[in-house]
Amino acid sequence: xxxxxxxxRSLSMLKRSSLFHGKQKKQxxxxxxxxxxxxxxxxxxxxxxRLQINTTYSAIPRGIxxxxxxxxxxxxxxxxxxxxxxxxxxxxDDTQFLDFPGVKNTAFTCDLKFVSEKSEEVPCYRVLSELGxxxxxxxxxxxxxxxxxxxxxxxxxxxxxxxxxYEAQRQGRFSFYMTCSGEExxxxxxxxxxxxxxxxxxxxxxxxxxxxxxxxxxxxAHQCYSNSAxxxxxxxxxxxxxxxxxxFVTISSPIATQLSHAVGAAYSLKMDRKDACAVTYFGxxxxxxxxxxxxxxxxxxxxxxxxxxCRNNGWAISTPITDQYRSDGVATKSRAYxxxxxxxxxxxxxAVYSAVxxxxxxxxxxxxxxxxxxxxYRVSHHSTSDDSxxxxxxxxxxxxxxxxxxxxxxxxxxxxxGWWNRQKDTELQSHxxxxxxxxxxxxxxxxxxxxxxxxxxxxxxxxxxxxEQESYVREAVAKNPNLYPSDVPL
Numbered sequence: 001x002x003x004x005x006x007x008x009r010s011l012s013m014l015k016r017s018s019l020f021h022g023k024q025k026k027q028x029x030x031x032x033x034x035x036x037x038x039x040x041x042x043x044x045x046x047x048x049x050r051l052q053i054n055t056t057y058s059a060i061p062r063g064i065x066x067x068x069x070x071x072x073x074x075x076x077x078x079x080x081x082x083x084x085x086x087x088x089x090x091x092x093d094d095t096q097f098l099d100f101p102g103v104k105n106t107a108f109t110c111d112l113k114f115v116s117e118k119s120e121e122v123p124c125y126r127v128l129s130e131l132g133x134x135x136x137x138x139x140x141x142x143x144x145x146x147x148x149x150x151x152x153x154x155x156x157x158x159x160x161x162x163x164x165x166y167e168a169q170r171q172g173r174f175s176f177y178m179t180c181s182g183e184e185x186x187x188x189x190x191x192x193x194x195x196x197x198x199x200x201x202x203x204x205x206x207x208x209x210x211x212x213x214x215x216x217x218x219x220x221a222h223q224c225y226s227n228s229a230x231x232x233x234x235x236x237x238x239x240x241x242x243x244x245x246x247x248f249v250t251i252s253s254p255i256a257t258q259l260s261h262a263v264g265a266a267y268s269l270k271m272d273r274k275d276a277c278a279v280t281y282f283g284x285x286x287x288x289x290x291x292x293x294x295x296x297x298x299x300x301x302x303x304x305x306x307x308x309x310c311r312n313n314g315w316a317i318s319t320p321i322t323d324q325y326r327s328d329g330v331a332t333k334s335r336a337y338x339x340x341x342x343x344x345x346x347x348x349x350x351a352v353y354s355a356v357x358x359x360x361x362x363x364x365x366x367x368x369x370x371x372x373x374x375x376x377y378r379v380s381h382h383s384t385s386d387d388s389x390x391x392x393x394x395x396x397x398x399x400x401x402x403x404x405x406x407x408x409x410x411x412x413x414x415x416x417x418g419w420w421n422r423q424k425d426t427e428l429q430s431h432x433x434x435x436x437x438x439x440x441x442x443x444x445x446x447x448x449x450x451x452x453x454x455x456x457x458x459x460x461x462x463x464x465x466x467x468e469q470e471s472y473v474r475e476a477v478a479k480n481p482n483l484y485p486s487d488v489p490l
Contacts, residue, residue: 119332124375125355126345130404132412141354145419151192151349152414153428155184155407158208160432161217162380165224168440169238169384174224176238180205182379185406186311186346187281188212190374193356197276199247199265201258204239205311206281213246217436221443233457234449256286259295259308263369266299266306270367277305277363285316287333288324299369300337307359308371311346313378318391331373339369346376347406350413377404450489451477 127138134140162179169177180187183205191209194200200209207220219231223241226234231242232250242250249265252258262280269276286292287310299306310330314321327333334341340362344355352374359370377400381388388397414420451473455466477484 117326119327119335122329122331122341122343122373124343124345126348126351127354128348128350128409128413130409132409132416141350141357143350143353145417147192148414148417149419151188151353152407152410152420154188154208154212155349155410156425156428157217157432157436158184158188158211159407160429161207161211161220161436164433164436164440165220166380166384168224173440173444174226174238176384177224178204178239178383179380180208182400182404182406183311183313183346183376184208185349185410186352186374186376189349189352190281190309190356190372193353194279194360195276196247197274198360199249199262199269199276199278201249201262201265201278201280202241202251203255203258203282203286203311204251204253205283207239207241209281210241210243210246210248213243213248215241215243215246215248217439218442219243221436221439222446225440225443225446226448227443227446228449229443229446230449233453235453256282256289256291256295258282259286259291260298262306262308263295263299263302263304266304266369267302270303270305275364277307277360279307279309281309281311283316284310284312284314284321284324284330285319286310287330288316296334296337296339296369296371300339303367304369305363305367306369307356307363308369309356310371310373311376312373313376315378315382315388315392317382317386318388320391329373329375331371334371339371341371341373343373343375346374347404347409349406349410376406448485448488 127135127140129135158180162181165177166179168174187206187208188211191200191206191212196213200206202209211220220241222229223232223236224238226232226236226238228234232240236242236250237253240251240253242248249258249261259280259282262278266278269278280295282292296308298304299308312321312330316324325333329343331341331343342355342359345351355372359372362368363370378388379397379401411420411425452470454473455462455470459466474490477490
């Protein structure tokens, strides 16, 4: 208040001066610095800057005044000796004082040193060896035999379904398919660590997570055959599953677009104080997209409870990781966003389960995002449209398929605990095969959605342009009935 009163008195004096009365030559405006300016910043070192009152007048009509008070940082050399408050010389270390608003925990240094391009190594967490035996010194997560057996049964069923669906596509029974061969543990074990209340935003290789939540084999077959029982009414490509009942958001083909959606959903769960988080799966190729970086920053700033689960299998279709990024893996990228992360052996089902379970608890209780890099390997082709032998050697594929199979690794651990044996394994595979073939035959026998479904479910009242398009399609069908599929009702 005393500072404002002093400025007011200065204004009164200036109003009575010739500046406001009569025409005068324009002079360069000078800031008025009060010699009696109080020491408002005793905590600042003398090498920094001072608080100044800046009183400015320009183009002001007679009788009207303007006074702008501005807390500004001004170098010492621009201040008069009278205007510089004296500061104590003791107890202040200029090299440690940092108050730039763009950083939080950075200190001054007089050493000219650049940050190395080599990121700090992030170790890969695992608890089972390649032989399915506990690693020396590892603390295995507590897992009941019923849960462990269910994880294994889902992985086997997933393997059989992928094989049969892939062959069906090759026979022309449906148009497209993608398997998750080699990544079964990364997907199923991570899903087992979640709650059914957690909302999943998948990429397109996470059918195992949906299977874990109860999406049955018949529902998978209906979607891939795009028949009238398909929840998407045949509008999506095969393997683009979705289920509101199971909190599994419908898959969309564009890479990484689901990441920002997951962050938004996570923030909504946080605002509603739900005991749940959002989970988004993606491949290493998605980290090359701008959506990945936008979502990571969005999640960190908003402190959204979301798990970013990256299936790093080393290949984005035919693009190796060496052509995607220079960092040592994906987990290390979290540091730039102020986010926690962990790297996990994705072929170790126990390690994946343990890491995701801990990350979920942390994300919800502390309201924070977590990046989980799951190192694995895609044994199959990227999709039925890909031939991976064009960019990977047969020896490499054989090594991962035979020597590094995550399902075999987990089975060995189950057998070591006395929970499983070869006879049970044979029976499970036979039973799964019969159920899947029956589901496929049933799905194949059903009619496709009617033609009219192409134009519904978007607008409450179908607009004129869509009515015209439907009319045009029907005219084309009438002229060429032999070219129109007989199993699609008109």
